[in-house]
Each structure stands twice: as C-alpha cells, then as structure tokens.
Amino acid sequence: MKTSELLLNDANLIAISADEKGHIKYVSAAVEKISGYKTENLLGDLWWENTYCNKKDGLAFKQNVIKILSNKSPINGKVYERRMLCKDGSCRWIEWRDSLGANNNFVSVGVDISDWKKKEEHKIQSEAILKNIPSIVLVSNKNGEIIFVSPSIEKILGYTANEVLGRNWWQKVFLSKNKAEDAKEAINNYIFSNKGSYLDIFKQKLKTKEGLDKWIEWQYSKGVNDTYISIGSDITDRILQDFELKKAKEAAEESVQVKNEFLANMSHEIRTPLNAVIGFTDLLLETTLTTEQRQHLETMHTSGEILLTLINNVLDLSKLESNKFEIEKTSFNLKRTLNEVVKLMRVKAQEKGISLDLIINSNTPSEVVSDSNRISQILLNLIGNAIKFTDKGGVTITVVKIEENDKIATISFEIKDTGIGIVSNKINSVFGAFTQAKNDTSRIYGGTGLGLTIVKKLINLLNGEIKVESVFGKGSTFTMVLPLKIGEKNSSKINAEKSKEEVNDKNLGYSILLVEDNKTNQLLAKTRLQRWNCTVDIADNGFEGVKKTQQQLYDIIMMDIQMPVMDGYEATKIIKNDISEEVSKIPIIAMTAFTSKTEIKRALEAGMDDYIFKPFKPDELFKILKKYGDHPKIIEPTMKNEVKRSYKHINLEFLEKETLNESTVLVLLIELFFKDLKAYMQLLDEKVKLKKWQDLYKETHKIKPSISMFGITKLEPIVFSLEQKFKEEIDLEDVDSLVKKGKSIIVNVKKELKIELKSLRE
Numbered sequence: 001m002k003t004s005e006l007l008l009n010d011a012n013l014i015a016i017s018a019d020e021k022g023h024i025k026y027v028s029a030a031v032e033k034i035s036g037y038k039t040e041n042l043l044g045d046l047w048w049e050n051t052y053c054n055k056k057d058g059l060a061f062k063q064n065v066i067k068i069l070s071n072k073s074p075i076n077g078k079v080y081e082r083r084m085l086c087k088d089g090s091c092r093w094i095e096w097r098d099s100l101g102a103n104n105n106f107v108s109v110g111v112d113i114s115d116w117k118k119k120e121e122h123k124i125q126s127e128a129i130l131k132n133i134p135s136i137v138l139v140s141n142k143n144g145e146i147i148f149v150s151p152s153i154e155k156i157l158g159y160t161a162n163e164v165l166g167r168n169w170w171q172k173v174f175l176s177k178n179k180a181e182d183a184k185e186a187i188n189n190y191i192f193s194n195k196g197s198y199l200d201i202f203k204q205k206l207k208t209k210e211g212l213d214k215w216i217e218w219q220y221s222k223g224v225n226d227t228y229i230s231i232g233s234d235i236t237d238r239i240l241q242d243f244e245l246k247k248a249k250e251a252a253e254e255s256v257q258v259k260n261e262f263l264a265n266m267s268h269e270i271r272t273p274l275n276a277v278i279g280f281t282d283l284l285l286e287t288t289l290t291t292e293q294r295q296h297l298e299t300m301h302t303s304g305e306i307l308l309t310l311i312n313n314v315l316d317l318s319k320l321e322s323n324k325f326e327i328e329k330t331s332f333n334l335k336r337t338l339n340e341v342v343k344l345m346r347v348k349a350q351e352k353g354i355s356l357d358l359i360i361n362s363n364t365p366s367e368v369v370s371d372s373n374r375i376s377q378i379l380l381n382l383i384g385n386a387i388k389f390t391d392k393g394g395v396t397i398t399v400v401k402i403e404e405n406d407k408i409a410t411i412s413f414e415i416k417d418t419g420i421g422i423v424s425n426k427i428n429s430v431f432g433a434f435t436q437a438k439n440d441t442s443r444i445y446g447g448t449g450l451g452l453t454i455v456k457k458l459i460n461l462l463n464g465e466i467k468v469e470s471v472f473g474k475g476s477t478f479t480m481v482l483p484l485k486i487g488e489k490n491s492s493k494i495n496a497e498k499s500k501e502e503v504n505d506k507n508l509g510y511s512i513l514l515v516e517d518n519k520t521n522q523l524l525a526k527t528r529l530q531r532w533n534c535t536v537d538i539a540d541n542g543f544e545g546v547k548k549t550q551q552q553l554y555d556i557i558m559m560d561i562q563m564p565v566m567d568g569y570e571a572t573k574i575i576k577n578d579i580s581e582e583v584s585k586i587p588i589i590a591m592t593a594f595t596s597k598t599e600i601k602r603a604l605e606a607g608m609d610d611y612i613f614k615p616f617k618p619d620e621l622f623k624i625l626k627k628y629g630d631h632p633k634i635i636e637p638t639m640k641n642e643v644k645r646s647y648k649h650i651n652l653e654f655l656e657k658e659t660l661n662e663s664t665v666l667v668l669l670i671e672l673f674f675k676d677l678k679a680y681m682q683l684l685d686e687k688v689k690l691k692k693w694q695d696l697y698k699e700t701h702k703i704k705p706s707i708s709m710f711g712i713t714k715l716e717p718i719v720f721s722l723e724q725k726f727k728e729e730i731d732l733e734d735v736d737s738l739v740k741k742g743k744s745i746i747v748n749v750k751k752e753l754k755i756e757l758k759s760l761r762e
C-alpha cells in the first residue's frame with residue numbers, strides 16, 4: 001500500500017476518483033469506515049446511486065463530472081458541504097473539495113465533519129433557546145459574581161448580558177444596595193448552606209434599565225464547580241393582575257360594606273320613631289279605652305310590629321348576603337324552645353280558629369348545641385306562614401330524629417298545613433327574594449316574600465336543608481333537616497320559671513338614670529319606668545350622664561349608644577373607671593337599636609353590663625331591670641347623702657374627723673380654701689414674673705398646711721419644692737414647669753371639691 005493511501009485511511013479522508021465517463025474508479029478505504037459500504041460496492045455508478053441522499057442529485061453531479069472532464073464546464077475548486085448517505089440509512093456531513101487528477105481524472109476529497117457539525121448545531125440551538133426563552137438564566141459563582149447571563153435578559157430587563165455580568169447584576173437591577181446584599185446573602189445561604197427558606201428568595205422586585213419595576217420569580221439549582229443556576233420568569237403582569245383583582249375585590253367588599261352600613265343606619269333611623277309608635281301604643285293600650293279606640297290602637301300596634309319585622313328582615317338579608325351573619329353555638333333545650341315557639345304562635349292559630357299541634361318524637365334529644373335564636377326564627381317563619389295560609393284544618397309540627405352519628409343527631413322538623421297550597425310551577429321559586437306564589441298574595445295575606453329567603457339562607461348556615469311539597473288547594477309541607485350536636489343536660493328550667501314569676505310583680509322602685517338624647521324615647525321610657533315606681537333622672541347625652549353619676553348613686557343606668565357630645569361607649573368607660581368604686585359598680589344597660597354583634601361586643605367591652613334592643617318589649621325591659629336592680633348595694637339608697645366618695649385628687653378624711661362630720665363647717669372650710677387657692681394662684685402668676693421670690697416663699701408657706709389638710713397628696717411635693725426654691729432662691733429655672741404641673745392638679749382638685757360641696761349642701 002502506498003504511503004499516501006495509508007495516510008488517507010488513517011486520517012479518515014474520503015477520496016474518490018472518476019474517469020471521463022463519470023464512473024468511479026477509486027474509493028479510499030476510509031469510506032468503508034464512514035459509510036458502511038465495502039469499497040467495491042461503490043465503484044462504477046454505484047457511488048452516485050448509493051451515497052447521495054437524493055439519487056437525482058448524484059446522477060446530475062455525475063453528468064457535471066463528465067462535462068468537466070470533456071472541458072465543457074469549469075471545475076469548482078471551492079470547499080462545499082454535502083451529506084453522504086450511509087449503508088444504515090443515516091446521513092453524515094462531509095466537507096468536499098474537487099480537483100482534477102494527474103491522469104485527467106476527477107478527484108473528490110472529503111472530510112467527515114458530522115461531529116463538529118452536531119456540536120455547532122447544538123450551540124446554535126442553545127443560543128437560540130437562551131435568546132428566546134421568556135426567562136432569565138443566570139449562572140453565579142460562590143462569590144456572588146454572575147458568570148453567565150442569557151441574552152433573553154435584554155427583553156425582560158433591558159440590559160445586555162454584558163452589562164450585568166460580574167457584580168454589576170447586584171448593583172444595577174436591585175432597588176437598593178441593601179436589598180441586593182440581603183438577596184445575595186439569602187440565596188448563597190439557601191444554595192450552599194441549606195439555610196433559610198425558598199419562600200424568602202423566590203420572588204424579587206427588580207428594576208429595568210428604564211427604571212420600571214418588574215417582578216421576577218426564580219427557580220434555583222446547583223451548577224458545576226460551586227456555581228448555581230437561577231432561572232427567573234417575569235411575573236409582573238400576574239402580580240399586577242392580582243393587585244387589580246385585589247383592588248376590585250376590596251372595592252366590591254367596600255360597596256357591600258357601604259350598603260350594609262346604609263341599611264344598618266336606615267334601620268336605626270326607622271326603628272327610633274317606630275320604637276315610639278309601638279311603645280306609646282303599648283302604654284295607651286294599658287289605659288281605659290272605648291272598644292273603638294282599642295281596636296284602632298291594636299291595628300296601629302300590629303302595623304308597627306309588621307313594619308319592624310320588615311326592617312329586621314331587610315337587615316338580616318343584607319347581613320346574610322354579605323356573610324356578616326354570626327351563628328352562635330350554645331347548649332339549649334330543644335324541646336323547650338319548640339314549645340315556646342308553638343306557644344307564641346298558638347294565639348295566631350286560635351284567632352284563625354285552626355289547630356296547631358306539636359309532636360316531638362321521643363327519640364329527639366332534649367339538649368342540643370346550636371343557635372337557638374336562629375332555629376326559633378326559622379320555625380316562627382315557617383309556622384307563621386303555615387298559619388297565615390291556612391283557613392281551615394290546621395298546622396302540625398312533627399319533630400323526629402332520623403339519624404345519629406358521633407353525637408350528631410340529624411333532626412327533621414316537618415311543618416304540615418291544610419292551607420291553600422302552592423301551584424306546582426311556583427313551588428321552586430318560593431325561596432327566592434321578594435317572591436310570592438301568587439301575585440295577589442301580598443294584597444290578601446300581606447308579607448313581602450323575604451321570609452323564606454332568609455329561612456333558606458339561615459338553614460344553609462346551620463348546614464341543614466329545606467324542601468317543600470305542596471298540593472294546590474290542599475296544603476303544604478315544609479321539611480327542614482338539621483344536623484345538631486347533642487349537648488349536656490342543664491338546669492335552665494328553674495331559671496325560666498323563676499323569671500316568669502318575677503315579671504308579674506310590677507313594682508320595682510329603683511332609681512334609674514336614663515341617658516338618651518331622643519326626647520320621644522326619653523318620655524316613653526320615663527313613663528314606662530314610672531309605672532313600675534322607679535324614679536327616673538334624664539341626661540341628654542353621655543357627658544350629662546357622667547355628671548349626674550358624680551352627684552347621685554343610681555341603682556341602674558340605662559345608656560343609649562349613639563348620642564351627640566359624648567356617646568354611650570365613652571360615657572360608660574368614664575363611669576366604670578374614673579369616678580369612684582361605688583359608681584363603677586352601678587349596672588349599665590345599653591339600649592341599642594342595632595342588632596349587630598360588633599355593636600354589642602363594643603358595648604360590653606366599654607364596660608356595659610347588658611343590653612336591650614329598642615324598641616324594647618315591656619316584659620323584656622322588666623326582666624332586665626329586675627335582674628340588675630336587685631344587685632347587693634354597697635350603700636342603701638336612703639343613706640346616699642352620706643356616701644363617702646372616693647376621690648382621686650383629694651382626701652377629706654382628716655377634715656371630716658376634725659369637724660366631726662359637720663357638713664356646714666366642712667362647706668365653710670371648702671369655700672375658704674377655694675378663696676385662698678384662687679388668691680394664691682393669682683399671686684403666683686404675678687410675683688413669678690416680677691421675681692419676688694421672698695413674697696412667694698411667704699405665700700407658699702401659708703398655703704402649705706391647707707394642701708395637707710385637704711389630702712392633696714399629689715400637690716404636696718410640688719408645693720414643698722417650690723417653698724424651698726423661693727426661700728433659698730436656688731434652681732429657680734424649674735419654677736415654671738412646677739407651677740404648670742401644680743395648676744393641672746388644681747383643676748382636678750377644684751372639680752372634686754365642687755362635687756363634694758354640692759353633695760354636702762344637699
């Protein structure tokens with residue numbers, strides 16, 4: 001074998017030569033390694049047929065070779081690339097160069113460049129990916145230097161990759177130096193020391209070259225040689241969208257809140273005069289009346305009650321719709337609640353001459369844990385409707401436990417009537433707001449179509465279900481199924497019976513302070529309370545109320561919440577904390593027109609002892625007064641004038657002893673002290689200005705014993721210190737601040753002495 005041939009083989013060089021007819025006469029041995037064909041299988045025309053991916057191209061090239069060799073076409077001596085088809089069907093890239101051999105042969109030499117080509121393609125593809133992916137790819141080393149940035153950064157942050165390499169990244173894209181340092185440290189800790197949380201580093205707010213804010217969400221992974229790779233996606237749009245959504249949600253919530261507040265205020269505004277209408281009607285009904293007057297008044301009373309129910313319904317519905325309705329979970333006696341509800345409804349059934357029966361299956365648990373008020377509200381509604389829409393026959397309520405699991409009883413409450421029934425095509429819509437089964441229902445039976453809407457929503461809140469079956473003209477059956485937790489037995493029965501007994505005893509005889517700004521309400525409550533032999537003092541607002549409690553020790557304070565000058569919360573706080581121990585013990589009952597829990601919670605937090613809703617039912621008012629009026633009093637009312645008040649700034653014990661509690665002498669002493677105090681204060685102002693220190697010393701020395709006598713302990717150190725300074729004329733720069741402090745104490749001293757004077761004179 002010739003040396004050149006050996007070389008061709010070792011170097012994997014392909015060489016072929018063709019004669020003037022285009023037939024391949026020679027193929028180097030390397031071709032076998034590259035293409036898989038034995039060289040003899042490529043000689044002649046087989047070369048053109050076998051090694052060309054497109055056979056037509058092969059034969060065309062052969063024709064060109066013939067032309068070149070017959071001098072009809074020039075040879076192209078340039079390097080070109082052509083894929084060579086291999087025996088196994090794969091293609092390899094070969095770089096070719098054609099030339100004319102010594103014996104006028106056509107010679108083509110090729111080098112296999114497939115591997116290089118692959119790498120090159122790979123590189124081009126990676127670059128295209130890195131340029132076009134919608135993410136930033138960073139590679140950083142342990143020192144926090146960025147050693148690679150994908151070109152895609154330009155699209156996202158506006159910087160070219162080169163601009164942010166090394167430490168530039170941290171200096172340029174972060175909002176502040178501190179933020180950059182914190183982020184660098186947190187990422188390093190997370191990647192290299194497994195410290196901290198991904199949550200701390202997964203989102204960053206960065207700034208673009210233009211100075212705009214962009215939110216980037218990162219994924220981190222370890223790279224080679226102590227590096228890490230961060231891939232960041234631009235989530236600015238998502239964040240802005242979330243922000244917009246949040247804003248929209250807040251706006252929607254705010255408008256619901258506004259609607260809710262509007263309804264609450266409206267209901268308050270309507271209830272206040274309604275309170276007067278119902279209350280005065282109540283009072284008038286207790287007087288001697290002609291039959292006609294009584295009938296008119298009773299109609300007025302019923303109309304007032306209906307209006308009140310409507311307002312309450314609208315308020316309930318708005319609360320239910322804005323998810324503001326709170327459900328209580330307390331243990332109560334279900335059987336007793338059912339009996340009470342039926343008892344309330346019995347009057348209505350009797351008026352209509354229909355029967356009302358309650359059947360409680362013996363398997364029904366007595367004590368359950370749920371919201372008894374809401375359950376009563378639902379039942380009152382359903383039974384109320386059944387009675388309303390039934391003219392003959394009656395209503396039967398059947399209560400039965402249908403299942404028990406894990407101390408949860410599933411109880412069915414069936415309210416069946418023999419009334420007018422509901423037409424089948426309306427049956428599904430009776431639970432919708434303001435829907436009535438027939439257009440003339442409101443005219444004939446009244447109502448607004450809100451009751452069942454509220455019932456359904458309440459039942460949902462209690463995790464129960466309701467369904468209705470009805471035959472038009474025959475009657476309807478509403479069935480509510482509630483899961484109720486079975487509770488422990490308690491002794492509430494005894495209390496219930498006791499309170500019933502007390503309501504009948506209508507002589508209370510308490511001294512009551514009524515703090516209420518509305519004149520009608522004042523008159524109404526006063527008239528009602530006087531009927532029960534209570535003495536009533538009226539304060540027009542919280543401030544007046546506070547003043548009155550400083551003068552008299554009442555048995556009970558009834559406090560409106562919303563009042564001008566000072567509201568009920570503020571007044572309560574002062575009465576409960578700032579007057580005296582005895583006064584702080586007076587029970588305060590909030591009178592509120594709101595049924596909102598937050599309102600009540602606020603009232604109780606302010607220190608009120610209980611609350612009653614306006615318009616109050618006489619029985620409820622009586623019960624609550626009875627409950628609080630009989631609290632063990634610290635001092636009997638008859639001894640009120642001898643009450644020893646606990647003042648905060650004065651202590652009259654010494655003087656009382658000295659004067660043997662002789663009020664006239666005490667009055668005289670206090671009056672004298674007032675005069676002395678006034679003169680001293682005037683002198684203080686004048687002489688300090690003139691720097692007449694010795695005059696000041698004499699006067700201060702003179703007033704000193706009175707300060708001690710009246711037990712003004714807070715003023716004592718100030719007066720002693722002033723006396724010293726004036727006498728020795730030292731540290732006089734402190735005089736002004738001492739005088740200021742003293743004056744603020746004297747203001748309170750005067751207030752308390754005035755209260756004492758008033759009570760002594762009385």
Ligand code: ADP
Nearest residue numbers: 385386389421430436437447448449450451452
């Ligand atoms: P309201 O009774 O105030 O009109 P509800 O929401 O309680 O409103 O009831 C909606 C409607 O469903 C009623 O107007 C009536 O047409 C129908 N309905 C409710 N209960 C009964 C019943 N027991 N018998 C017949 N119709 C009923």
